[in-house]
Amino acid sequence: MKKLTLSLSFALLAIASFAQSPYKNASLSDEARIADLLSRMTVEEKVGQLNQVNGGVLTGPSVANDPGAQGKIQLLKDGMVGSFLNVVGTEQTLATQKIAVEQTRLGIPLLFAFDVIHGYKTVFPIPLAEAASWDLAAAEKSASIAAKEASSAGLHWTFAPMMDMSREPRWGRVMEGSGEDPYLQGKFAAARVKGFQGNFDENHVLATIKHFAAYGAVEAGREYNTVDVSRYALWNYYLPSYKAAVDAGAATVMNSFNFVDGVPASGNDYLVNKVLRDKWGFDGMVVSDWASFGEMMNHGYSKDAEQAAIQAIMAGSDMDMEAGVTRTTLVKSVKDGVVPMAVLDEAVSRVLALKFKLGLFDNPYKYHDAAREKATLMADAHLAEARKAAGNTMTLLKNSDGVLPLNSPKNILVLGHLAESQDDVLDFWKGQGEHKYTVTILEGIKAKYPKANVTFIRSVSREGDFDASSVKEMKKAAKKADVIIATIGLFGDLAGEARSLSDVSPSDGQMEMLANAKATGKPVVVLVQAGRPMIMTDVVKDFNTVLYTWIGGTQHGHGVVDVLSGDVNPSAKTVMSFPVAMGQIPVYYNHYNGSRPHVDGNEGPEHFWVSRYRDIPNEPLYPFGYGLSYSSYEYSGLKISKSSINQNESVTVSVNIKNTSGVDGTEIVQLYIRDLVSQPVRPVKELKDFARVEIAAGKSKTVTFELPATKLSFFDQDGNVLLQKGAFKVFVGTNSRDVLAGDLELR
Numbered sequence: 142m143k144k145l146t147l148s149l150s151f152a153l154l155a156i157a158s159f160a161q162s163p164y165k166n167a168s169l170s171d172e173a174r175i176a177d178l179l180s181r182m183t184v185e186e187k188v189g190q191l192n193q194v195n196g197g198v199l200t201g202p203s204v205a206n207d208p209g210a211q212g213k214i215q216l217l218k219d220g221m222v223g224s225f226l227n228v229v230g231t232e233q234t235l236a237t238q239k240i241a242v243e244q245t246r247l248g249i250p251l252l253f254a255f256d257v258i259h260g261y262k263t264v265f266p267i268p269l270a271e272a273a274s275w276d277l278a279a280a281e282k283s284a285s286i287a288a289k290e291a292s293s294a295g296l297h298w299t300f301a302p303m304m305d306m307s308r309e310p311r312w313g314r315v316m317e318g319s320g321e322d323p324y325l326q327g328k329f330a331a332a333r334v335k336g337f338q339g340n341f342d343e344n345h346v347l348a349t350i351k352h353f354a355a356y357g358a359v360e361a362g363r364e365y366n367t368v369d370v371s372r373y374a375l376w377n378y379y380l381p382s383y384k385a386a387v388d389a390g391a392a393t394v395m396n397s398f399n400f401v402d403g404v405p406a407s408g409n410d411y412l413v414n415k416v417l418r419d420k421w422g423f424d425g426m427v428v429s430d431w432a433s434f435g436e437m438m439n440h441g442y443s444k445d446a447e448q449a450a451i452q453a454i455m456a457g458s459d460m461d462m463e464a465g466v467t468r469t470t471l472v473k474s475v476k477d478g479v480v481p482m483a484v485l486d487e488a489v490s491r492v493l494a495l496k497f498k499l500g501l502f503d504n505p506y507k508y509h510d511a512a513r514e515k516a517t518l519m520a521d522a523h524l525a526e527a528r529k530a531a532g533n534t535m536t537l538l539k540n541s542d543g544v545l546p547l548n549s550p551k552n553i554l555v556l557g558h559l560a561e562s563q564d565d566v567l568d569f570w571k572g573q574g575e576h577k578y579t580v581t582i583l584e585g586i587k588a589k590y591p592k593a594n595v596t597f598i599r600s601v602s603r604e605g606d607f608d609a610s611s612v613k614e615m616k617k618a619a620k621k622a623d624v625i626i627a628t629i630g631l632f633g634d635l636a637g638e639a640r641s642l643s644d645v646s647p648s649d650g651q652m653e654m655l656a657n658a659k660a661t662g663k664p665v666v667v668l669v670q671a672g673r674p675m676i677m678t679d680v681v682k683d684f685n686t687v688l689y690t691w692i693g694g695t696q697h698g699h700g701v702v703d704v705l706s707g708d709v710n711p712s713a714k715t716v717m718s719f720p721v722a723m724g725q726i727p728v729y730y731n732h733y734n735g736s737r738p739h740v741d742g743n744e745g746p747e748h749f750w751v752s753r754y755r756d757i758p759n760e761p762l763y764p765f766g767y768g769l770s771y772s773s774y775e776y777s778g779l780k781i782s783k784s785s786i787n788q789n790e791s792v793t794v795s796v797n798i799k800n801t802s803g804v805d806g807t808e809i810v811q812l813y814i815r816d817l818v819s820q821p822v823r824p825v826k827e828l829k830d831f832a833r834v835e836i837a838a839g840k841s842k843t844v845t846f847e848l849p850a851t852k853l854s855f856f857d858q859d860g861n862v863l864l865q866k867g868a869f870k871v872f873v874g875t876n877s878r879d880v881l882a883g884d885l886e887l888r
């Protein structure tokens with residue numbers, strides 16, 4: 142009897158596994174499983190996979206056809222949702238995933254996505270600041286910690302890294318990118334992609350290349366505004382960073398809101414099908430930006446929702462985030478034969494491929510472990526990394542009296558709302574970061590100098606208004622102070638999406654506070670907190686100690702004070718030029734020479750008919766790549782190993798750098814080129830390499846770069862690589878302005 146039962150159960154098992162649908166069979170290839178699943182799906186279910194629905198906080202405008210919370214659950218049960226955004230935490234994501242897996246006909250798991258831009262719960266410095274560290278390993282590390290935290294909280298996918306090259310401090314989103322240089326932008330994009338994605342296990346998240354393409358060129362820095370760039374600019378300035386991220390293996394791409402050549406990016410066949418997929422070989426999934434499929438109607442490109450959905454999918458875009466145009470119209474367009482089934486199948490396959498890649502069909506709940514979430518979020522090791530990262534991003538603009546580092550001050554007067562307000566440290570893209578866990582500058586000072594007498598006077602409000610009644614108190618407190626630390630800038634929530642500003646100068650009130658601080662006669666350290674370069678001209682005219690702190694994340698205050706105290710020797714260098722005045726924007730180092738170039742300082746009648754302002758210089762206040770340290774460096778002996786090379790050769794470029802100070806430091810050494818005569822013309826400088834080099838006090842180092850001829854190439858307006866013979870300049874220096882120069886010929 143026993144034997145019979147056993148063999149019966151074996152038989153049942155065999156029938157069960159035989160009956161198991163191939164798409165559930167982990168031993169088959171992903172391709173075979175996708176093909177099987179597609180063969181079982183209705184058109185409705187296929188379209189459902191292309192539908193991404195917001196399930197939490199709004200990170201865009203609410204849409205007209207929003208089905209509401211209950212409606213969304215019903216859509217999910219009907220197999221009409223492929224992914225949620227903004228549903229976070231193991232509890233919520235698990236409950237939602239269970240509905241998808243256990244209550245839909247085919248049990249297809251969901252993808253959970255969220256904007257994890259610079260940390261999930263442990264917030265790291267904003268990406269623009271992180272880029273100022275020029276530390277790719279640190280960027281990869283911060284992305285991997287962000288991924289670890291996010292994935293422990295049920296998330297599969299982040300909408301990052303943003304890699305929109307931009308020259309626009311008016312644009313609130315420059316904080317999300319890596320500045321004005323395409324090469325550096327690409328390097329950071331690739332590092333972050335690696336950090337986020339790792340090996341696609343449950344400690345990582347899928348990355349998103351965004352916003353494809355050229356969103357950083359929004360006119361006048363106004364959010365959602367027109368982008369109108371030439372194909373030549375597109376290929377040479379804007380596309381390289383996205384390409385670098387494709388090469389780094391990013392799983393998804395997000396369309397941008399803008400149009401390119403008059404065609405909205407979401408429905409732009411040239412961008413998505415031709416460039417991204419055909420030319421670059423990207424085989425991942427393309428998601429819209431928030432409602433961007435539907436917004437093609439606002440552009441005046443689509444007459445209705447139906448046409449918008451058709452234009453998007455035919456251009457190669459796959460998933461509709463929040464517009465609902467795909468969900469409500471595509472079934473009909475496919476059934477009518479307007480959109481071929483093969484096109485739909487391809488788009489759906491790309492969504493399913495991600496779900497198989499993450500192993501969700503075999504273990505749909507592996508990202509939803511509450512104990513893991515608890516142990517991971519804001520782990521001590523993460524906080525320690527965030528603090529280190531913050532210190533590495535602080536950019537010293539001026540220290541001409543040597544006030545910094547502070548020598549164990551006993552009495553410190555701290556001024557300005559931003560020094561004290563936890564609520565104003567974090568920016569809009571803070572993930573799940575909480576203000577209450579954020580270290581302010583005041584807290585950082587007190588922690589670093591526990592024995593010092595620290596007085597805080599707000600003096601200027603969050604909005605930057607001066608409180609004249611604070612002057613008396615300030616004068617009194619200043620009498621016994623060794624140093625005044627005055628904070629100015631923009632409160633955190635002014636950094637991020639939909640936060641464009643027409644003026645990025647410090648407020649009059651902040652300047653008044655500074656003037657009063659100066660009048661006390663005590664040394665003043667000016668700290669600037671902002672997610673973008675501000676107009677610092679008046680500040681640096683009157684003050685000799687200025688540290689740009691950016692927005693340092695959860696450990697902001699510790700990071701700032703680590704630098705003030707000298708525990709961290711600053712090394713960061715800005716990756717956006719600091720304009721002299723608002724009217725100088727856009728100002729950037731890699732500009733063209735133009736027909737009548739002007740060199741600042743050249744006056745007289747022979748310099749009249751030239752490209753210049755009559756009231757301000759052409760050069761920015763601080764150029765790209767600029768930042769000071771407590772060490773000082775001397776560059777000498779630039780050597781280029783050969784004076785001429787052919788297209789298959791390389792040269793080595795070396796330079797000696799001496800740390801002439803008594804402090805060990807890290808110098809960021811930058812290599813630029815200029816193609817002197819070229820058709821089409823090239824910019825006056827282009828970054829081609831860089832190195833972070835530690836140099837001990839009083840010591841010298843020789844830094845050597847390999848410069849292959851291929852780095853002298855550029856693109857024509859169709860994206861073909863051009864490598865033209867002729868004369869080049871090679872520059873090495875401490876920033877994009879102060880360089881040693883040599884010559885190189887390409888034969």
Ligand code: NOJ
Pocket residue numbers: 200201226256300351430431638
């Ligand atoms: C709109 C933003 O442009 C995009 O970057 C973001 O990922 C989505 N909203 C989702 O929040």
